[in-house]
Amino acid sequence: MIKLYKFALLIFIIITTQAIGKENFFNEAKSLFDNGKIEES
Numbered sequence: 590m591i592k593l594y595k596f597a598l599l600i601f602i603i604i605t606t607q608a609i610g611k612e613n614f615f616n617e618a619k620s621l622f623d624n625g626k627i628e629e630s
Contacts, residue, residue, distance in 0.1 A: 601619075604618045605618065
C-alpha cells in the first residue's frame with residue numbers, strides 16, 4: 590500500500606514537472622490523482 594502510494598506520487602511529480610506552464614493539464618492530472626486516491630480508500 591505504501592509502495593503503491595509512493596509510486597503514484599512519483600508519477601504525479603513527473604507529470605507536474607512535464608506540464609510546467611500548462612495549468613489545464615496540471616488540473617487534469619491532479620483530478621486523476623484525486624480520483625485514484627478516492628478509489629484506493
